Amino acid sequence: MNGAESLVRSLLANGVDTCFANPGTSEMHFVAALDRVDGVRCVLGLHENVVTGMADGYYRISGKPAATLLHCGxxxxxxxxxxxxxxxxxxxxxxxxxxxxxxxxxxxxxxxADVPALAGAVSASVCTPANTETLGADAARAVAIARQHPGRIATLILPADISWSEGGVEAATHSATPPPVIDPLAVETARQLLGGDGRSLILLGNSTATHEGIGLAYAIAGRAGADVMASSTVASHPGGRGTHPFPRVPYPVDAAIEVLAAYDNVLLVNCPPPVGFFGYPGKPSLLCRPDAVVHTLSRREQDGTEALRLLATAFGLDIGEMNRPAIGPRQEIELPHGEPTPEKLDQALAALLPDRAIIVDESITYSNGFTTTRAAAAPHDWLVITGGAIGGGMPVATGAAIAGGGRQVVNLQADGSAAYTLQALWTQARENLPCTTVLLNNRRYNILLGEYRNVGAVPGPTAMSMLDLDNPDIRWADLARSLGVEAVCVATMEECAQALSRGFGSGKPYFIELLV
Amino acid sequence: MNGAESLVRSLLANGVDTCFANPGTSEMHFVAALDRVDGVRCVLGLHENVVTGMADGYYRISGKPAATLLHCGxxxxxxxxxxxxxxxxxxxxxxxxxxxxxxxxxxxxxxxADVPALAGAVSASVCTPANTETLGADAARAVAIARQHPGRIATLILPADISWSEGGVEAATHSATPPPVIDPLAVETARQLLGGDGRSLILLGNSTATHEGIGLAYAIAGRAGADVMASSTVASHPGGRGTHPFPRVPYPVDAAIEVLAAYDNVLLVNCPPPVGFFGYPGKPSLLCRPDAVVHTLSRREQDGTEALRLLATAFGLDIGEMNRPAIGPRQEIELPHGEPTPEKLDQALAALLPDRAIIVDESITYSNGFTTTRAAAAPHDWLVITGGAIGGGMPVATGAAIAGGGRQVVNLQADGSAAYTLQALWTQARENLPCTTVLLNNRRYNILLGEYRNVGAVPGPTAMSMLDLDNPDIRWADLARSLGVEAVCVATMEECAQALSRGFGSGKPYFIELLV
Structure with missing residues (x-):
């Protein structure tokens, strides 16, 4: 067995059965091994940023790592x-x-190229296997790191000769390291803080933004008179009927400062401190009040849900009774009319969303927070672009659909960001994924127009030429069709609602260009 | 004057008047400064790899650096x-x-993100200005590094506060460091080697692949009985009538080994040793004969043309007499008929190419070396994708057109590579550039199919699914139109020739999807 085959077998033995790929010459032995070993679903992307974004979306829905396959530096x-x-x-x-x-x-x-340096900047671990014999074990270790709590990026740099040489060994399962235990002192401090004077906020990060985590936080908040919010860039959280309200800290700095000004105490549960996306002249980086007490109950490597259980117990709450709110009956939500607005899109989505949908939100400035959908639509998962690198939406939606096994995906997608990774549409067509894209075509980098106004008052001709995307207009529906996805261009909410219904009923990729 | 304005003024004072950009929030002060300072041409790309590729193409044609403007890690x-x-x-x-x-x-x-680490992997120098006062001087130094011989990538990491703070100073011109002198011993060794026994090859790299460098090499080769070739990845070289034959070392390892086997001596002039693009089991990395004598006349940092002058003089040649071959009259080349082949495309191009065209060649497997065009077409410049990172073609073509000031650009473009940076078409439309793209649609990663066969005999279904691009077919002409470029899809050489004529006559972007 050559190295490549031992790698494929070791990935499978360790539960990795999906590979997002854009291979090159040095990966041909790996590709050849995929023909000899059954059980790996291989999904091709036309660009590596589609490949890695798909792996991100896949993890957020399946909770398990996929492999990526990339070519050199x-x-x-x-x-x-x-x-x-x-x-x-x-x-x-x-x-x-x-x-x-x-x-x-x-x-x-x-x-x-300097692959280890490039990998180090985006990975929790980087390993270059030293020989073919240990490649399988190195792969098993990489899977264990990727599966750890929280998920991590484990990069395996694979020299072609390690792959093509004979002597590969399929590795046994490598068990993940358990997370560091919760510090009882951190729990007791949290209890005192929330039980004491002042208004408190419980702020939940990525891995605690689940029905269980949110339910525990609400129970604690109810007892302590606190509020519950999510990090502004929480990766995924449940929404729709049967969920507690779960507002995110607003993205705009001024709005975030205003919201957070109410709190004397901020309890962080697997959540970074609330900081601005960017620094601005004369504005603080830390957005809670300078005199607020910020306490970390659990950090990202720890089991934040367990920390919340311990805190609930410290408050004398019965953990067994913490159910999520009842999923009430489907509500009649009126379909909107006329010119599109973010509020009307929210309304249409709330009315039409199928059960257990996955929403991937890269709507940027065309968002009202989708409060109606998040409160009243059918139960769903809501995914956010976390790192501020635009172009995540379409790949994450594609990977989420692969993991979703038939669940409807809805990608609310700003146009400037969409232009980064539009190749993802081709993979959606190739894999026939139930993914409806709502492309919000405002023909500009609208968020930058706002940022510019913060900086330089009225944009002059050069600045406008850097912010406008209307010379020429991108004909998005045509573009989607050229990549194999059925598409429609709409300008009213009646057409938009009709298109949403059509997309959701189709069971395949559908693209709605909404002129806004 | 704030830092951003001092940066713009210092770039201009040092001769940088073109900026390829995809700005974000942290770059808004720079964008605002562009509205206050005249003289910088700003070109927007929808993706950063379009931006950087344009800067590459711009340098290759203009010989001077542009600035890029990118957003964070x-x-x-x-x-x-x-x-x-x-x-x-x-x-x-x-x-x-x-x-x-x-x-x-x-x-x-x-x-x-770790911006310095990411920058270090692709830059000759990385500088983060320490304060607003020195930003202008740091920029001037970066320009000097970029302008050095040979050109270099000088990265300037610009913290937003250094940009927005007052106290900027416009820097005076910073002069470039002269290249290291040529070692007389290296010249004498070269003379002895070429003057001695055995067959010799003079191999020219990037900065020597000019009319003057090639002319000197041919004069020396004529005297010494040697041959002249180019590095397989030479960035740019002159072609067409009035140029010496200038074959590149072949890309396929076996072909390269065969060609180079004839030579006992290899003289490197600003050229890396001839090595395989990839390593393969049982095949050498160094492609000249193991017993061949490889001598470096000048390394990349040196002035290789001066080294060739010194060597010519050592051979007793009169440098003043080294003219390029006469540009003969335009030849009648018959237009090809029927189904497309690489040979027929070469013929059509040779027949129709306008004077002083710029050809950007990312044709990959759909190339016969374009020997007819390179020998008999109107004089032109031929640009090659140098680093093996596919997706260079369309951005380099776009940047070359910006630098070309009306010269016709022809981009011979493989489909798999085109899918990487197709957003470049939008910039071509926006800037109304005379750039004709010939998209060679073979609906697969054809080069990988060859590499796969080298590895694993017949590709199975999984491998084929990683190499084929026909599920779904990309409708390239439609895609180009959606991005604002006039386009046509053709399947015969008659149609192709007609489309080439139309594109060359249009003075604006034109896209030909050639089904091959």
Missing amino acids: PGLSNGSANLHNARRAESGIVNIVGDHATGHRPYDSPLT | PGLSNGSANLHNARRAESGIVNIVGDHATGHRPYDSPLT
């Missing part, structure tokens, strides 16, 4: 923006980067 | 594959990467 670079987002989402990925044969590297042939 | 990652190609092409670029304000960085907000 430039392939890794191409996929690194969505690896950055995946790192912030705490998504586990076994990130395999093929590289030159060991003996060939010193010749500095054209594709040679 | 992920923006730099997105543009790094074409920075890799630019590094191999020895293109000078002032690569400006906006980053968080100094005081904001420690908060590890979502977009925070």
